[in-house]
Amino acid sequence: MKAGSKDLAKATVLFxxxxxxGMQLTGGQFTQTTALSGNDLNTFPDFPAEIRAPAGxxxxxxxxxxxFGSAKVYTxxxxxxxxxxxxxxxxxxxxxxxxxxxxxxANSNGMDARNLRLAGIxxxxxxxxxxxxxxxxxxxxxxxxxxxxxxxxxxxSNKDKDRAKNMFTLGLVYWLYDREPERTERFLEKxxxxxxxxxxxxxKVLRAGHHYGETAELFRNRFSVPPADLxxxxxxxxxxxxxxxxxxxxxxxxxxxxxxxxxxPITPASDILHELARSxxxxxxxxxxxxxxxxxxxxxxxxxxxxxxxxxxxxPGIALKTEALxxxxxxxxxxxxxxxxxxxxxxxxxxxxxxSDLGQALFGRNGEAPLPxxxxxxxxxxxxxxxxxxxxxLEHMTPVMILSDGYIANGSEPWKFPSSSELPEIQPPVxxxxxxxxxxxxxxxxxxxxxxxxxxxGAEHRIxxxxxxxxxxxxxYDSENHQQMVRERKEKVERVAHGYAAQEVSCGSKKGGLLxxxxxxxxxxxxxxxxxxxxxxxxxxxxxxxxxxxxxxxLGKLIERxxxxxxxxxxxxxxxxxxxxxxxxxxxxxxxxxxxxxAHREVEEAIVGMINEKK
Amino acid sequence: MxxxxxxxxxxxxxxxxxxxxxxxxxxxxxKQVRDLMPELGLEREKTVFISGIGCSSRFPYYMNTYxxxxxxxxxxxxxxxxxxxxxxxxxWIITGDGDGMSIGGNHLIHLLRRNPxxxxxxxxxxxxGLTKGQFxxxxxxxxxxxxxxxxxxxHPFNLSALALGADASFFARTVDRESKHxxxxxxxxxxxxxxxxxxxxxxxxxxxxxxxxxxxDKERKQQNTLHLEEGSPLRFGDPEKPVxxxxxxxxxxxxxMGASDPGSHWIHDPYDRAKxxxxxxxxxxxxxxxxxxxxxxxxxxxxxxxxxxxxxVIAPKRTADDLDALISGDAFWQVGQ
Ligand SMILES: Cc1ncc(C[n+]2csc(CCOP(=O)(O)OP(=O)(O)O)c2C)c(N)n1
Ligand code: SF4
Ligand SMILES: [Mg+2]
Numbered sequence: 001m002k003a004g005s006k007d008l009a010k011a012t013v014l015f016x017x018x019x020x021x022g023m024q025l026t027g028g029q030f031t032q033t034t035a036l037s038g039n040d041l042n043t044f045p046d047f048p049a050e051i052r053a054p055a056g057x058x059x060x061x062x063x064x065x066x067x068f069g070s071a072k073v074y075t076x077x078x079x080x081x082x083x084x085x086x087x088x089x090x091x092x093x094x095x096x097x098x099x100x101x102x103x104x105x106a107n108s109n110g111m112d113a114r115n116l117r118l119a120g121i122x123x124x125x126x127x128x129x130x131x132x133x134x135x136x137x138x139x140x141x142x143x144x145x146x147x148x149x150x151x152x153x154x155x156x157s158n159k160d161k162d163r164a165k166n167m168f169t170l171g172l173v174y175w176l177y178d179r180e181p182e183r184t185e186r187f188l189e190k191x192x193x194x195x196x197x198x199x200x201x202x203x204k205v206l207r208a209g210h211h212y213g214e215t216a217e218l219f220r221n222r223f224s225v226p227p228a229d230l231x232x233x234x235x236x237x238x239x240x241x242x243x244x245x246x247x248x249x250x251x252x253x254x255x256x257x258x259x260x261x262x263x264x265p266i267t268p269a270s271d272i273l274h275e276l277a278r279s280x281x282x283x284x285x286x287x288x289x290x291x292x293x294x295x296x297x298x299x300x301x302x303x304x305x306x307x308x309x310x311x312x313x314x315x316p317g318i319a320l321k322t323e324a325l326x327x328x329x330x331x332x333x334x335x336x337x338x339x340x341x342x343x344x345x346x347x348x349x350x351x352x353x354x355x356s357d358l359g360q361a362l363f364g365r366n367g368e369a370p371l372p373x374x375x376x377x378x379x380x381x382x383x384x385x386x387x388x389x390x391x392x393x394l395e396h397m398t399p400v401m402i403l404s405d406g407y408i409a410n411g412s413e414p415w416k417f418p419s420s421s422e423l424p425e426i427q428p429p430v431x432x433x434x435x436x437x438x439x440x441x442x443x444x445x446x447x448x449x450x451x452x453x454x455x456x457x458g459a460e461h462r463i464x465x466x467x468x469x470x471x472x473x474x475x476x477y478d479s480e481n482h483q484q485m486v487r488e489r490k491e492k493v494e495r496v497a498h499g500y501a502a503q504e505v506s507c508g509s510k511k512g513g514l515l516x517x518x519x520x521x522x523x524x525x526x527x528x529x530x531x532x533x534x535x536x537x538x539x540x541x542x543x544x545x546x547x548x549x550x551x552x553x554x555l556g557k558l559i560e561r562x563x564x565x566x567x568x569x570x571x572x573x574x575x576x577x578x579x580x581x582x583x584x585x586x587x588x589x590x591x592x593x594x595x596x597x598x599a600h601r602e603v604e605e606a607i608v609g610m611i612n613e614k615k
Numbered sequence: 616m617x618x619x620x621x622x623x624x625x626x627x628x629x630x631x632x633x634x635x636x637x638x639x640x641x642x643x644x645x646k647q648v649r650d651l652m653p654e655l656g657l658e659r660e661k662t663v664f665i666s667g668i669g670c671s672s673r674f675p676y677y678m679n680t681y682x683x684x685x686x687x688x689x690x691x692x693x694x695x696x697x698x699x700x701x702x703x704x705x706x707w708i709i710t711g712d713g714d715g716m717s718i719g720g721n722h723l724i725h726l727l728r729r730n731p732x733x734x735x736x737x738x739x740x741x742x743x744g745l746t747k748g749q750f751x752x753x754x755x756x757x758x759x760x761x762x763x764x765x766x767x768x769x770h771p772f773n774l775s776a777l778a779l780g781a782d783a784s785f786f787a788r789t790v791d792r793e794s795k796h797x798x799x800x801x802x803x804x805x806x807x808x809x810x811x812x813x814x815x816x817x818x819x820x821x822x823x824x825x826x827x828x829x830x831x832d833k834e835r836k837q838q839n840t841l842h843l844e845e846g847s848p849l850r851f852g853d854p855e856k857p858v859x860x861x862x863x864x865x866x867x868x869x870x871x872m873g874a875s876d877p878g879s880h881w882i883h884d885p886y887d888r889a890k891x892x893x894x895x896x897x898x899x900x901x902x903x904x905x906x907x908x909x910x911x912x913x914x915x916x917x918x919x920x921x922x923x924x925x926x927x928v929i930a931p932k933r934t935a936d937d938l939d940a941l942i943s944g945d946a947f948w949q950v951g952q
Contacts, residue, residue, distance in 0.1 A: 232951025281932040290725040298696030305701040464684025
């Protein structure tokens with residue numbers, strides 16, 4: 001059978017195998033090559049919570065999903081076109097993700113009795129036969145055996161030979177999607193620069209896989225996804241935590257300050273710590289503290305000393321930071337706190353995504369302690385949000401919270417990155433010795449106090465968590481003064497909204513009909529859903545809310561232009577409550593807490609349902 | 616040339632009224648610290664006092680330097696962040712027995728193991744003063760307080776042993792009433808490069824009056840205190856007829872000084888860890904007097920210096936071009952023009 005060639009607008013591929021099978025690397029390589037071929041794309045890894053779950057079992061399955069296209073891609077895809085399954089556990093647990101008639105590339109050597117047993121499946125079952133019966137197109141390849149055969153002359157141990165099988169798979173999938181393996185060859189050359197045997201074996205197997213696709217005539221079709229019509233510019237592929245880290249370093253550079261980052265390891269925020277720990281050359285000090293309280297308080301100490309101070313964690317760690325966050329509010333020092341959200345409460349679902357810490361970010365402190373809260377819409381957006389958060393913190397002398405989540409942190413997409421010269425300089429209100437007398441809590445027209453940094457002669461002053469007298473900052477228990485200071489801190493934060501651009505819808509109808517309000521990582525699924533329905537003549541628009549506090553002052557007007565409102569969230573309705581109580585509109589929620597993002601279909605159904613109900 | 620400022624003690628006072636209870640031991644400590652600052656040649660703008668929460672932690676408001684009155688137990692971690700980024704500053708931590716050993720115990724031991732060059736003044740009054748008289752982690756077992764009406768059953772911390780266990784590079788003990796000893800001990804703490812922990816016995820005359828009277832009363836202190844001086848024998852008691860401690864193969868003993876063989880005398884060597892360990896346990900059951908002065912010191916690499924050394928071997932990338940290279944990464948591509 002000779003494969004026909006088929007042009008596709010979009011495709012979703014899921015690589016699934018055992019944690020030890022190298023699926024993340026395989027997916028990562030496929031992503032780089034796809035990005036360089038000019039597609040728009042979005043990826044999402046789905047790895048097990050256990051570090052070393054027993055090999056071959058369902059909890060040990062590690063997946064990497066990529067959605068790519070010649071048109072704009074906003075999510076990592078709902079249903080999968082091609083599932084690559086390296087063993088029985090991967091096939092049985094991921095088969096339901098396939099679309100009707102989807103393609104399975106199965107490593108038949110990973111489907112034997114032993115693998116079935118490990119996957120908790122009766123050894124008599126014929127998993128591959130069942131897949132075919134369900135109408136999937138099955139391509140069964142002896143990947144393990146073919147890999148070993150390709151390496152029969154290699155000096156590597158049997159175990160090391162076995163480990164190269166992901167490269168065979170990658171080669172095969174490259175062939176299927178009409179991609180050349182060169183980029184990955186160069187990657188392998190670099191990665192195994194001083195391990196010749198491993199380098200040669202991997203390259204050989206990669207080529208063998210590609211060649212096998214060409215000669216074995218396995219597939220009905222070969223696919224080609226032409227380049228997307230992306231705006232001109234320079235692009236790179238980037239993950240959320242990486243974009244966020246680079247945004248922080250950029251903000252430090254643009255403000256002329258040193259970046260001090262303190263953290264305590266926690267999924268899914270640890271990669272920010274890793275990224276910044278290796279950025280010492282850029283003037284970053286990354287501090288792994290003894291706990292999250294130490295991390296945020298060390299950051300506050302560094303902020304007092306004149307650094308751009310940042311700390312990041314996930315829900316449980318943010319809970320620990322709460323008291324110190326109140327201190328930062330009270331001191332009015334710049335500080336950026338990142339919450340890469342995961343499933344909660346408590347330890348919850350550490351490796352799964354959720355948006356259920358919005359209430360914690362907005363209200364989770366004792367006393368009246370408002371602070372600006374921003375959210376990232378997607379991996380690349382994390383750069384802009386990080387930069388803006390630093391800018392607000394430094395120019396308004398306030399702690400700022402960034403909400404990201406597991407989906408954004410580990411997901412990736414192409415990013416049309418800026419040149420640093422396009423970005424604004426950040427100007428913190430630093431008090432200089434030559435400015436004369438220093439009054440710690442005297443405010444400028446924006447309500448912002450001046451930052452006097454130790455070492456500045458004549459500006460010695462004492463600040464603390466006790467309520468302070470307006471202007472002087474001396475401890476004060478006066479009741480009128482407390483009222484005044486609570487208001488001053490609140491108004492200072494509210495004035496941050498003066499710096500926002502005018503609010504507009506992201507897509508769809510500009511007025512009338514139904515408005516879907518998204519925040520954080522629901523952006524992509526909502527965008528896809530609204531664009532699809534709007535194209536079919538349905539009056540629906542999307543507004544994406546980045547600034548969760550203070551809310552944009554023109555948002556009320558925008559909301560009034562519509563007749564119905566839907567707020568999809570990966571929580572039980574936290575933004576919903578805020579919008580309903582702030583704007584007194586009868587908004588409805590679409591809520592999901594399953595540890596996974598929305599599928600655009602779910603959003604579409606909810607929109608259509610609401611519109612039909614009204615008719 | 617930079618003009619060296621000459622300050623007096625008064626220059627370190629603020630216009631804020633000092634608000635401890637009349638008779639509180641904190642006053643004496645404040646006075647000694649203010650007096651010491653000009654002697655050490657510290658500049659006001661280069662000095663920072665950081666505290667947690669407690670009576671003792673009000674201290675920074677009364678020092679005309681930079682100051683931070685933070686939250687309960689965290690002065691140590693705030694100071695770590697400050698010192699890591701500003702090694703040029705002289706950083707003084709003020710904490711209490713509850714602040715430093717209970718809620719902030721974790722940060723204290725981690726600071727000690729890291730060893731940044733800061734001074735920690737731990738005001739130990741064996742009670743929670745600010746919250747009005749509950750037992751603290753240093754209160755003796757059986758102590759009756761408002762939160763322990765039948766006496767505590769909690770075993771107390773021995774701060775010197777805790778500090779040695781956490782690999783502190785400097786530990787000393789002093790007491791509020793002995794102003795000269797207090798000042799000299801603080802001077803040594805300042806001169807030590809690394810984290811210096813000074814336990815200051817402080818009388819809370821409202822909630823725990825007289826806890827340390829065995830070490831401060833004229834009649835009793837000779838018998839109950841041991842003054843540590845580097846290179847001198849450890850002796851105590853009546854100066855006319857002192858008793859000397861002996862150290863024979865790690866075993867501690869006591870002999871009448873006059874009648875003893877000088878070769879067996881325990882000569883104080885603060886650099887000797889085994890002896891410091893013995894000193895930290897010497898008076899647990901009060902058979903021997905309590906040591907005051909520098910129990911232990913060690914030259915150990917300073918945290919911020921180690922960080923700076925790492926920084927030195929890494930070629931800096933601080934230009935706009937470096938930043939653009941970081942932003943673009945090495946696998947970028949061009950779309951259109
Ligand atoms: C998070 C928190 N918990 C409890 C308190 C209440 N509190 C204030 S001071 C203190 C104990 C202070 O004892 P200590 O550190 O020995 O200082 P002292 O007042 O004796 O000088 C407590 C429990 C607080 N301020 N913050
Ligand atoms: S309560 Fe005790 S420690 Fe606190 S100020 Fe009064 S005497 Fe001093
Ligand atoms: Mg106390």
